Amino acid sequence: SCVNFWGGPRGLAGPPVCLEGALERFRGRIRSGVGSRRLVSERPRLAGSRAGVGGGVSGMRLPFTVVHRDSEAKESPASNLHNPTVHSPGWASAPFPLFPQELTLAFTGAVCIDTLRVLAHEHFVPSKLHVSVGQVPKYSRPDHRAAKFKYLGFVRFANNGEWKLREQQTIELKGVSCSFLRLSVEKPHSHGKNLCGQVGIVDVSVEGNVDLDESTKLLKAGQQGLDFQMLTQGIDLEGDFLHAEAQAEGMPADAVRAARRVAALRRDAEWGEDYDLAERLAGVAREVGECGRGLEEAEALKRDAVAAEDYAEAKRLKGRADALRGRLRELVDGL
Numbered sequence: 001s002c003v004n005f006w007g008g009p010r011g012l013a014g015p016p017v018c019l020e021g022a023l024e025r026f027r028g029r030i031r032s033g034v035g036s037r038r039l040v041s042e043r044p045r046l047a048g049s050r051a052g053v054g055g056g057v058s059g060m061r062l063p064f065t066v067v068h069r070d071s072e073a074k075e076s077p078a079s080n081l082h083n084p085t086v087h088s089p090g091w092a093s094a095p096f097p098l099f100p101q102e103l104t105l106a107f108t109g110a111v112c113i114d115t116l117r118v119l120a121h122e123h124f125v126p127s128k129l130h131v132s133v134g135q136v137p138k139y140s141r142p143d144h145r146a147a148k149f150k151y152l153g154f155v156r157f158a159n160n161g162e163w164k165l166r167e168q169q170t171i172e173l174k175g176v177s178c179s180f181l182r183l184s185v186e187k188p189h190s191h192g193k194n195l196c197g198q199v200g201i202v203d204v205s206v207e208g209n210v211d212l213d214e215s216t217k218l219l220k221a222g223q224q225g226l227d228f229q230m231l232t233q234g235i236d237l238e239g240d241f242l243h244a245e246a247q248a249e250g251m252p253a254d255a256v257r258a259a260r261r262v263a264a265l266r267r268d269a270e271w272g273e274d275y276d277l278a279e280r281l282a283g284v285a286r287e288v289g290e291c292g293r294g295l296e297e298a299e300a301l302k303r304d305a306v307a308a309e310d311y312a313e314a315k316r317l318k319g320r321a322d323a324l325r326g327r328l329r330e331l332v333d334g335l
Helices: 020-032 214-221 229-230 238-249 253-271 277-308 311-331
Strands: 004-008 056-061 065-069 101-120 128-135 148-155 165-183 200-211
Touching: 101 128, 148 165, 165 200, 214 253, 238 253, 253 277, 253 311, 277 311
Parallel strands: none
Antiparallel strands: 004 165, 056 200, 065 101, 101 165, 101 200, 128 148, 128 165
């Protein structure tokens, strides 16, 4: 990875400013190894993440929406990171925040990130930035609160003293796959113009590929390929994709709803380390799946029997479907 320093109060782009003493000072820091310029943990390279392999669309800056931030200054909201300009102040935390401050970025669909660039504020310089990526579990809504995050590591930002410089960290992630990106920002370096202990990020650039194959699979399951901005505006898309998910699973909509509920409860049990409950819910999930597929089969056979005017068989299949539907209700009510 590499580090760039941009001069000026607003400079997001343009040539590096040659502030001789300051720049040489930072070069000396980098040569002497003060502050890591890499993620400290191993960064996996996932197969099939580039164009031509796995149906990816590559070589672009990936759009995102900030779906969560712990705090923000009134004049520097996190939404400034969506479409930054050379005059954008970026995001800054509220005064005197608790640390770490977290930002969660959501992508439209599944993506493979090659490069992450983070440009720090010139006054509100974070001491350290932690990076995690998140995926949406099966049967879960496309929501960052339901995502499972994997920690990748951290980078350090140098203390620029009183110089008006911005440090940019360039982190090579080599195709890591995710739907969410979480940035955890540690407390700031001391600065004469940072009187309220704030941290700030002027720009976040995420470059990589849209994973078309994985996004299509998630879309069929009713989870992804969605516009996350709609979710942030309070529009619940779960019902819109319930039928598609039911078709993909070979179960009726009632069974899919039950499976989603069981999956959510089991995930909560895993996070709470209640493994006895998680094991019981795993058994319930298997039975819900069996009942759902059996119910779908019984309904299809019943329709065929009615079409063939075999009403005795249709009556028998109706009884079987009613019994399976009742068992589904028992399983859900017993949770």
